[in-house]
Amino acid sequence: xxxxxxxxxxxxxxxxxxxxxxxxxxxxxxxxxxxxxxxxxxxxxxxxxxxxxxxxxxxxxxxxxxxxxxxxxxxxxxxxxxxxxxxxxxxxxxxxxxxxxxxxxxxxxxxxxxxxxxxxxxxxxxxxxxxxxxxxxxxxxxxxxxxxxxxxxxxxxxxxxxxxxxxxxxxxxxxxxxxxxxxxxxxxxxxxxxxxxxxxxxxxxxxxxxxxxxxxxxxxxxxxxxxxxxxxxxxxxxxxxxxxxxxxxxxxxxxxxxxxxxxxxxxxxxxxxxxxxxxxxxxxxxxxxxxxxxxxxxxxxxxxxxxxxxxxxxxxxxxxxxxxxxxxxxxxxxxxxxxxxxxxxxxxxxxxxxxxxxxxxxxxxxxxxxxxxxxxxxxxxxxxxxxxxxxxxxxxxxxxxxxxxxxxxxxxxxxxxxxxxxxxxxxxxxxxxxxxxxxxxxxxxxxxxxxxxxxxxxxxxxxxxxxxxxxxxxxxxxxxxxxxxxxxxxxxxxxxxxxxxxxxxxxxxxxxxxxxxxxxxxxx
Amino acid sequence: xxxxxxxxxxxxxxxxxxxxxxxxxxxxxxxxxxxxxxxxxxxxxxxxxxxxxxxxxxxxxxxxxxxxxxxxxxxxxxxxxxxxxxxxxxxxxxxxxxxxxxxxxxxxxxxxxxxxxxxxxxxxxxxxxxxxxxxxxxxxxxxxxxxxxxxxxxxxxxxxxxxxxxxxxxxxxxxxxxxxxxxxxxxxxxxxxxxxxxxxxxxxxxxxxxxxxxxxxxxxx
Numbered sequence: 001x002x003x004x005x006x007x008x009x010x011x012x013x014x015x016x017x018x019x020x021x022x023x024x025x026x027x028x029x030x031x032x033x034x035x036x037x038x039x040x041x042x043x044x045x046x047x048x049x050x051x052x053x054x055x056x057x058x059x060x061x062x063x064x065x066x067x068x069x070x071x072x073x074x075x076x077x078x079x080x081x082x083x084x085x086x087x088x089x090x091x092x093x094x095x096x097x098x099x100x101x102x103x104x105x106x107x108x109x110x111x112x113x114x115x116x117x118x119x120x121x122x123x124x125x126x127x128x129x130x131x132x133x134x135x136x137x138x139x140x141x142x143x144x145x146x147x148x149x150x151x152x153x154x155x156x157x158x159x160x161x162x163x164x165x166x167x168x169x170x171x172x173x174x175x176x177x178x179x180x181x182x183x184x185x186x187x188x189x190x191x192x193x194x195x196x197x198x199x200x201x202x203x204x205x206x207x208x209x210x211x212x213x214x215x216x217x218x219x220x221x222x223x224x225x226x227x228x229x230x231x232x233x234x235x236x237x238x239x240x241x242x243x244x245x246x247x248x249x250x251x252x253x254x255x256x257x258x259x260x261x262x263x264x265x266x267x268x269x270x271x272x273x274x275x276x277x278x279x280x281x282x283x284x285x286x287x288x289x290x291x292x293x294x295x296x297x298x299x300x301x302x303x304x305x306x307x308x309x310x311x312x313x314x315x316x317x318x319x320x321x322x323x324x325x326x327x328x329x330x331x332x333x334x335x336x337x338x339x340x341x342x343x344x345x346x347x348x349x350x351x352x353x354x355x356x357x358x359x360x361x362x363x364x365x366x367x368x369x370x371x372x373x374x375x376x377x378x379x380x381x382x383x384x385x386x387x388x389x390x391x392x393x394x395x396x397x398x399x400x401x402x403x404x405x406x407x408x409x410x411x412x413x414x415x416x417x418x419x420x421x422x423x424x425x426x427x428x429x430x431x432x433x434x435x436x437x438x439x440x441x442x443x444x445x446x447x448x449x450x451x452x453x454x455x456x457x458x459x460x461x462x463x464x465x466x467x468x469x470x471x472x473x474x475x476x477x478x479x480x481x482x483x484x485x486x487x488x489x490x491x492x493x494x495x496x497x498x499x500x501x502x503x504x505x506x507x508x509x510x511x512x513x514x515x516x517x518x519x520x521x522x523x524x
Numbered sequence: 525x526x527x528x529x530x531x532x533x534x535x536x537x538x539x540x541x542x543x544x545x546x547x548x549x550x551x552x553x554x555x556x557x558x559x560x561x562x563x564x565x566x567x568x569x570x571x572x573x574x575x576x577x578x579x580x581x582x583x584x585x586x587x588x589x590x591x592x593x594x595x596x597x598x599x600x601x602x603x604x605x606x607x608x609x610x611x612x613x614x615x616x617x618x619x620x621x622x623x624x625x626x627x628x629x630x631x632x633x634x635x636x637x638x639x640x641x642x643x644x645x646x647x648x649x650x651x652x653x654x655x656x657x658x659x660x661x662x663x664x665x666x667x668x669x670x671x672x673x674x675x676x677x678x679x680x681x682x683x684x685x686x687x688x689x690x691x692x693x694x695x696x697x698x699x700x701x702x703x704x705x706x707x708x709x710x711x712x713x714x715x716x717x718x719x720x721x722x723x724x725x726x727x728x729x730x731x732x733x734x735x736x737x738x739x740x741x742x743x744x745x
Contacts, residue, residue, distance in 0.1 A: 174592035175605065176667060177581045182613040186620060187605050192594045 031445055031511055035343075042340035045333045049393045050467075058388045065384065068236020072244055079226065080242060084249070087212045087222040089269035090141075094148025095208035096266055099201050101149070102156025109161040122154030123453075123497035125461045126211045127379075128471075128490050130218050131478050136280075136287045141273045144220045148211055152204065159200060167193045202257055206250055210377045213246060217379060217464065227380055231387065243376065250375045291483040319485060324492045327463070327470035331496065334393055334459040334469055335452070338400035342455065343448050345405025346412060347437065353413035356421060356436055370413075373406030378458050382465055391466040396459065404455055408447045412440045446513035453501045460493050470496075530555050530583075530671060530699055531576050540571045546723055548572075555670075558694060559701045560710035560731075563720030564743050569703035572720070573673050576701065584671040587664035589679075591656055595649035599640055602648050602659050603631050606666035631666065637692050638662050639685065654681045661689065665696060672697040676705055707739045 074080060108114040130147035137143045172188040190197075216224025223246055230239035256265075290298055296311035351357040352366025382399035389395055416436060425435050463471025470493045477486035529552040538546040546568035553559060553576070561569045570589065577586040585606070593602050600623055608616055619627055623645075635641050638658045643651060648659055657680040664672065672693055678686035686706075690713045694700055704710045710717055710731070717734050719727035719742045726742060727734070 170590045171592040171594045171605075174586075174588060174590065176585075176609050178609040180609065180613055183608040183611070183616040186613070186617060187597070187601070187608060188592075188594060191597050191601075191620070194596050 031441055034507065034511060035445070038336070038343075039340055042337050045336045049330075049333045049337060049397075051394050051397075052392050061388045064234070065236050065387065068238075069240040071237050072240035073237040074241040074245070080245065083216070083221055083223050083226050084245060085272055086144075086220075087209060087216075087224075087246075088249070088265075089273050090144045090148060090212040090215065090220075090222060091205060091208035092262075092266055092269045093273070094145050094212065095152055095201070095205045097145070098149045098152030099156050099204070101153040102160055105153065105157035106161040106164060109157060114157070118154040118157045119498055119501070120154070120494055122151045122158070123457070123494040123501070124151060124490055125457050125471075125493075126151050127214065127218060127461050127464070128474060128493070130215055130220065131474070131486070132490070134218060135291070135478075135483060136284050137276070139219050139221075140276050142276065142279070144212070144215050144222070147215060148208060152208065152211075156201075156204070160197060163193050163196050163200065164189055167196070202253070205257060206253055209250060209253075210375070214377045214379045224377070224380065228383065231383060243380075247372055247375045251371055287483070292487045294484045294488070295482075316488065319488055320492075323473040323485070324470070324489055326468060327460075327473045327489065328492065328496060330393075330467065331456065331459045331463075331469040331493075334396055334400070334462070334467070335456045335500070337393075337397050338404065338455050338459060339448065339452055341397055341401030342404035342408060342451065343444075345401050346408035346444065346448070349405060349409035350413040350416070350440070351432060351436075353410065354416040354436070356416050356419065356431065366413075370406045370410045373402050374410060376403070378403040379462065379465070382462055386465055393467055395465070396462045396467050396469075399462070400455055400458055403458075404451050408444070408451065411447050412444050415440055415443055442511070442513055445511060446508060449504045449508050449513070452504045453497060456497055456500045460496075529553055531579055533575070536575075538568065538571045538575050540568075540574075544723075545571045546720065546725075548725060551718075551725065551728070553699070553701065555699050557699055557701075557716055558714045559716045559718060560714035561701065561703045561718045561720065562707065562710055562739055562742055563726075567720040567742075568723065569720060570675050572718075573675050573701065573703055577673050580671070583669055584673055585664045585667040585669040586673045587661055587675065587677045589675045591660040592663075593648045593656055593659055596647060598645045598647060599635065599651070599659050599662075600628065600631055600644050603634065603662040603666050606663040607668075631662075634662055634666060638665075638689070654685075657681060658689070661693075665693070668696075670697065671699040671701070674700070674702045676703050678709075679705055707736050710739070711736065 105114060105118065109118075126147045129150050130143060133143040133146050137146075167189070169189075171192060172184060175184050175188055213223040213227075216222040216226065217228060219225065223242055227239055227242050230236070230242065294312045294315050296308050296315050299305075299308055349366075349370065353363050353370060355363070358366065378399045381403055382395045385395035385398050419436065419439055421431075421435060425431060460470040460474075463469035463473065464475040466472065470489055474486050474489045474493070477483070477489060531551070531553040533548045533551040535550070536548050537544050538548060561572060563569055573586065573588075577584050594605070601620065604619065604627055611619075615624075618624065628644075632641065632644065635644050638661060640655065640658055640662065643655065648656060651659065657677070661674075661677050664674070664677075674693065677693070678689050681689065686709065690702075690709060693702075694713060700714075702710075702714065704714075711734065715731050717727065717729060717731055717739065718725060719739060721727075721742050727738065
């Protein structure tokens, strides 16, 4: 912006001043300085982070786990079948409903209030939603479905609206002027974006299966439930069996998510899931008008007394100082370290699936490796590492870096397919450092900063494994049935998330990284 | 035929993307006229056509240079989009999901005349450039408006075919205004020529009184 402004300036003095400002701007908006800054921050975070290892014999545990993974068993196959069916049913119905709701919300997306609402509901992790609804609806189908539908609706609304806006509008503009709004939308806005919308929805279904499986962590009967219990009991062969089935289901998604299967599958899911006939309205009312209110406000005539509000203020301050602050600090430490970890890993791994480095046959192994890494939910990955290293930030760092690094590596690896190199370009390491990496660096940063917000959400949730991020305090509050505290901390998490989201957007704009989902496909 | 002009521009300055492009002192176009607009690229042909379209959007069909095709939809649907306004949303929705027989019947002869009958249910994305232009032309024709405004509507098809297409356009509309790139086609198919040069209307005369030499001068500096 300032560049085009200064070039028109005739005043020589203001021209030089503009030039100075411009060079400063260039410094800030230089991908290299930004990357360096983030690496330095991550190093400083590493000093503060708790990276102690408690386990006496990590190698023993590792070898037992490794043995389990080479000798998988599918012993309790009926259990496995029903939890797999539950996982898929929750994912299919939850993502389906969220896609429809999100599509409807795109029509209201010009309204600021709708955008804010969507940002808010997607900033809260599905496990936190599950923990909330668990108190009201118990371990029921409704809890599982709402936990997926609510955050996914917020995500769909945003991404669908972006896809529709960024698509070619020429067909829309050229329609006869009297064409009614809905027909014009259908033919000239929805249809041109249709392939991208479908592609994105499919990708989200994959995420939905991961989300649905980790709902097992809070007790819902999905795959995660069995995984955790097998891992806890040390039945690594059984755990490996479940994990392999899970990865296979995701790897074969292309085949079972064909258009003709989707509707029958959705119907089967509705039949399969047990729906409660009634909801305890008293409990519902009590929860929303009493349980989640800050405890000082719960006294009689609480919300009308000034004193109660004063007490609420000091309640909030104490809670903030004692829990939210530590939680936020640790969440941010973990996020920054894992962000850089994911980035480094992605840069190391992307050649594995790039045609510029390996032949089609050689890439098969790389594809499988990345698929396995990104299919395993980070919560489960962290849990496995935790068994080896004991509770500290290390398992979380490793899990988040592996999972997110594999996703970004996959995206930039595919991006390199569009790069055309000269016939006489160097090969091997020289090609990596001189030809390819410089070209993918900007899209790489765009992918990475897109994931920043996701990594933060995951950092918070990993607290339920015992690392003192915000999720740790939220989980403890739920365990102590202090729902007011839980809600307060969830809101803090949401605010932090929205903050990081806008920081990420600001950096992407500063670096002029494309923010179009059409070019970034399935990143968000 | 009425004597009232369909289009009237008087001492107006026409702009394209906020840049003034063309000054028109006085221009009247009457119903029944077949007008060709000639001039170098950038002379203001597109600007003129768009401003004429804006004068009477309900009664004119504009076939612009930007094709505006929905590449994921079939040729049939892309042509049908010219008549979205004539039907209820639910009808349009139904036709999108499963093409309605009566609409196929209405569009088929049109597609035949445009040489598109073999690919009526192919995706627009799979067509060649010339075929895509004919689909865009089909959408403008399917609107069945009294006035047809075409901005180089046959620029991407071969000579023989462009003659057939121009004949077809003329036969379906009383009033036609075309921006053309070929002097020969302009003289043969239109009865009035408007030549643009240096941001002005340089020439405005009946075809029979105009020579190819005169028109060639429009393209010289």
